[in-house]
Amino acid sequence: MLIRKIISVVLLSMTVLFSLSVTGIAAAQIVVGYAAPSLDGGQKQIFDGFRVPAEAKGWKVLSVTSGGDAQKQINDINDFITQGVDAIVAVPDDSAGVCVAVAAAQEAGIPFYTIDRSAVGCQVEMTVLADNHLGGNQSGNAVVAHLTKKYGEPKGTVLHITGNLAQNVAQLRKGGFDEILNQHPNIEQITKEGSWKADKGVQIVRDVLSTRDVDAIYMHSDCVYSESTVQTLKEMDQYAPRGEDGHIFIAAIDGCSANIALIREGSTDQASGQPIPDFGSMVVEYIQKKLNGEAIEPGTVVKDGALWSPAQLVMTDVGFQLYLSTTDISIDNVDNPGLWGNQ
Amino acid sequence: MFSYNRLLFLIDHLIWGILIVVFVFFIFQSEHFLTERNISNILAAAAVLGVLVAGQTFVLISGNFDLSTESTLGLAALVGVWLIVPAGTPTNGGGIFMNPYLSIILTLSMGALIGYAIGCLITVGNMHNFIVTLAALLIIRGLMLAFTEGAPVSGFNNPSADVFYWLGHEKAFKVPGFGNIFVAVLATGLIYFICHLILKHHKFGRELYAIGGNRDAAEALGINVNRRIRQVYMLSGILAALAGWMLAGRVVSIQPNLGETFIFTVFAGAVIGGVSLQGGRGTMLGALGGVLLLSTIDRGLNLMQVSVFWIKVIQGSIILVAMLIDAQRVRLQELSNIATSEKKL
Amino acid sequence: MKILELKNISKSFGAIHALENVDLDISQGEALGLMGDNGAGKSTLMKIVAGNFSPTNGEIFVEGKKTSFSNPLDSRNHGIEIVYQDLKLCNNLTASANVFLGREINSGFGFFSRLKHTAMNDRAAELFGELKSETRPNDLVERMSGGQRQAVALARTRLSDPKLVLLDEPTAAISIRQVAGVLTRIKQLKETGHAVILVSHRMLDVFECCDRVAVLRRGNKIADKPIAKTSPEEVTGLITGALETA
Structure with a gap:
């Protein structure tokens, strides 16, 4: 009797599995495997940016998440290869680690695309990512414009809170910003490494602002730092909204919804917005080109009215890279529905 | 004839029955399941988990448990590669350029040392194994983060690291019907064979069962229980380091979070394979069955294209079903004990 | 020949004196009943013989040679086997x-x-x-x-x-019907030239198969006489304290 009970439980779970299964794919349908660290928050937006246009084309999108486990991502991508998908898209857990999966896909003749992070050490079909250097430029220009307006000439003190400088993305965000500010010798920069950690950012703001007068703050990620920084300014009685005396100009990269709201209320001023929803639609476009057998040429890609335009397509030793423009967000265009922070 | 003994035998070996049922089920669900590529994937994905579960099986049978192995695995992989590759981006190594063979020896010794330290804290320091291994889990993970400051250590396309990666990376040969067999799979098979011998046919294994079954009795009969517990943690540490060495070759780039939350899967594999959390019960072959079942289910669910949002629910349910069977097994055993002893009286 | 001799054995745990100057000996082919109320020191004495405890004072001789046991294996290697009350079996x-x-x-x-x-x-x-x-x-x-x-x-x-078998309450946990079997086995041991120490509460068992009985009270040995020269009533009196000495 017990064994019957056990068997019935097993059968029951099988039935559950069966009902969840998808029976067969039409032979002609294009199937694309999508591997991401997770499918919530920003990752969900990136995924939807891919899924919606892909499904509009009648493609089938398979998705897996790794939860940050590089081994699981490799296993999952191997399962895509087993199923003979037409293309694989990944937001790599790890730039070098993904190459193991890329090699397996290439062996099976399946084109491999990455989003947001490029591969390191192997060639993929294409990587779509934001032009982080341009984002640094945009924030830098906004800071210089503010200081020029405030003092009549570009001078003053800027606090620069970085991400983890061991990572390429933080180096680009720093390089683009420094490129602009270094043209103005009267602007003093205080640069501190925040390692993408909000608590570290808070400590930096406290330490620096308790000894120095700062005119502007530039942060590598508003998703991480913006809310806690504004909060800290309030606690230190150094907060003043935009337009009032003593307002500290805050520029940042990413354009998270939190910071969009802060710009709207006048607590922060500028964001270089990531083209998050456009990563996926661009990948869909280029997969289609690949399937049609169209060759792609390096150069500038332009599309009128698109926030990501112009984009730069360059050939590198890790494959084609498509750099989408970041969007220079200020109070003037903060309500644009195309911004991912508004979606 | 209905016989408790026969039923118990069945339940003890149920894992292989379940594995076959699940296997057949997936064959009908996906045309891609019974392909060389997928069989090769099932085995390759089971290798690292398998080595960790083998270590945990020893610890569980002795009536202890070791939460720290996922961190030991990560640290071993990290240090192993760090010692070999150059400093600075993108490799972020130590720039020591150590001989990879020496690095392997150091890595495994480090695992042994961590295990020994844990064993000493438990036996000599008289601390609870849950607390000690939980603390070790956190401390070792913390060391990895502090050591790397969050940046991954990578030896991709680095010839000397390739020697280190060989274990996890290399395809040994092709078997018709099984596809490419990785060195890691062969190594795991060999490890299970040796562990099976130790557990079933060596005094050491016999004493672990005794300690897990009745620690008092083992002590009274002159078994040096504390020494055995230290050895079992050492063994667990070495196998965790070996798994780390293996995993390093599979993922190539060592993130400081490598192996994080792996421990849950390790316990699931062991328990599904019939290794009791109460100590004293279980076999290496059962544990191997548990590992293969988990990997088969992972692959199968992906090939069935089950939505990512449901996969975790299903995996959790499978663990529950396994625990249900385990609970029934204990109840059956008690029933049959009563039945037999009353007959004898 | 004396298989085991304990001389002046004392054992204290802090301020508690579990045993005070206990002498005990047993010869080949002899069965000794060791009796006493709970807390009289029986189990401490047994653990000293088994090698679980070292005595605070006193000496142990096995076949006339002075020895000491640092762990249970030592004691087993000297030919002393213990059957514990809970049997120490791995289920x-x-x-x-x-x-x-x-x-x-x-x-x-x-x-x-x-x-x-x-x-x-x-x-x-x-x-x-x-x-x-x-x-x-x-x-x-x-x-x-x-x-x-x-x-x-x-x-x-x-x-x-083994030379000596020490049984701790062997009949406490089994059914009445099986007691006879256990007592027969004890007699078998004796007949094959083993020394037997039977630690028991059951007067009947001791009087059926032992040659000698020793009584402990509050850590002291207060009696040690041949079975033939005593009676269950006397031993009961000694155990409970109704009689001071034999």
Whole structure:
């Protein structure tokens, strides 16, 4: 009797599995495997940016998440290869680690695309990512414009809170910003490494602002730092909204919804917005080109009215890279529905 | 004839029955399941988990448990590669350029040392194994983060690291019907064979069962229980380091979070394979069955294209079903004990 | 010949004196009943003989030679076997594995040794036969009756042909019907030239199979006389304190 009970439980779970299964794919349908660290928050937006246009084309999108486990991502991508998908898209857990999966896909003749992070050490079909250097430029220009307006000439003190400088993305965000500010010798920069950690950012703001007068703050990620920084300014009685005396100009990269709201209320001023929803639609476009057998040429890609335009397509030793423009967000265009922070 | 003994035998070996049922089920669900590529994937994905579960099986049978192995695995992989590759981006190594063979020896010794330290804290320091291994889990993970400051250590396309990666990376040969067999799979098979011998046919294994079954009795009969517990943690540490060495070759780039939350899967594999959390019960072959079942289910669910949002629910349910069977097994055993002893009286 | 001699054994745990200057001896082929109320010091004395405790003071002689036991294995190696009240069996192991626990038969040595399952099972089957028990070597202990479990614990003591067997309350946990069997086995041990110490509460058992009885009270030995020269009434009086000395 017990064994019957056990068997019935097993059968029951099988039935559950069966009902969840998808029976067969039409032979002609294009199937694309999508591997991401997770499918919530920003990752969900990136995924939807891919899924919606892909499904509009009648493609089938398979998705897996790794939860940050590089081994699981490799296993999952191997399962895509087993199923003979037409293309694989990944937001790599790890730039070098993904190459193991890329090699397996290439062996099976399946084109491999990455989003947001490029591969390191192997060639993929294409990587779509934001032009982080341009984002640094945009924030830098906004800071210089503010200081020029405030003092009549570009001078003053800027606090620069970085991400983890061991990572390429933080180096680009720093390089683009420094490129602009270094043209103005009267602007003093205080640069501190925040390692993408909000608590570290808070400590930096406290330490620096308790000894120095700062005119502007530039942060590598508003998703991480913006809310806690504004909060800290309030606690230190150094907060003043935009337009009032003593307002500290805050520029940042990413354009998270939190910071969009802060710009709207006048607590922060500028964001270089990531083209998050456009990563996926661009990948869909280029997969289609690949399937049609169209060759792609390096150069500038332009599309009128698109926030990501112009984009730069360059050939590198890790494959084609498509750099989408970041969007220079200020109070003037903060309500644009195309911004991912508004979606 | 209905016989408790026969039923118990069945339940003890149920894992292989379940594995076959699940296997057949997936064959009908996906045309891609019974392909060389997928069989090769099932085995390759089971290798690292398998080595960790083998270590945990020893610890569980002795009536202890070791939460720290996922961190030991990560640290071993990290240090192993760090010692070999150059400093600075993108490799972020130590720039020591150590001989990879020496690095392997150091890595495994480090695992042994961590295990020994844990064993000493438990036996000599008289601390609870849950607390000690939980603390070790956190401390070792913390060391990895502090050591790397969050940046991954990578030896991709680095010839000397390739020697280190060989274990996890290399395809040994092709078997018709099984596809490419990785060195890691062969190594795991060999490890299970040796562990099976130790557990079933060596005094050491016999004493672990005794300690897990009745620690008092083992002590009274002159078994040096504390020494055995230290050895079992050492063994667990070495196998965790070996798994780390293996995993390093599979993922190539060592993130400081490598192996994080792996421990849950390790316990699931062991328990599904019939290794009791109460100590004293279980076999290496059962544990191997548990590992293969988990990997088969992972692959199968992906090939069935089950939505990512449901996969975790299903995996959790499978663990529950396994625990249900385990609970029934204990109840059956008690029933049959009563039945037999009353007959004898 | 004296198999075991304890001289002036004292054991204290902090301020508590569990044993004070206890002398005890036992010869080949002799059965000694060790009696006393709870807390009289019986189990402390037993643990000293078993090698679990070292005495605070006093000396231990085995066959006339002064020795000391630092762990249970020492005591076993000197030919002293203990059958504990709770039998110290591992439920998860087979009868044969329990009999050989700590003294497995191996082929090869060190890391490369291998358990000789068949040899151990055969020997265990022989021992169960000698004990007239139906236990089979491959049965799991958790599936055994009290009498069978007792047989497994007794079989352990016969592995090495010990000089002295110490039984701790062997009849406490089994059914009345099985008591006779246990007492027969004790007599068998005596007849085959073993020394036996029987720690027991049951007056009947002691008077049926022992040659001598020693009584402990509050850590002191207050009596040690041949069974023939005493009576259950006297011993009861000594245990309860109604009689000061014998």
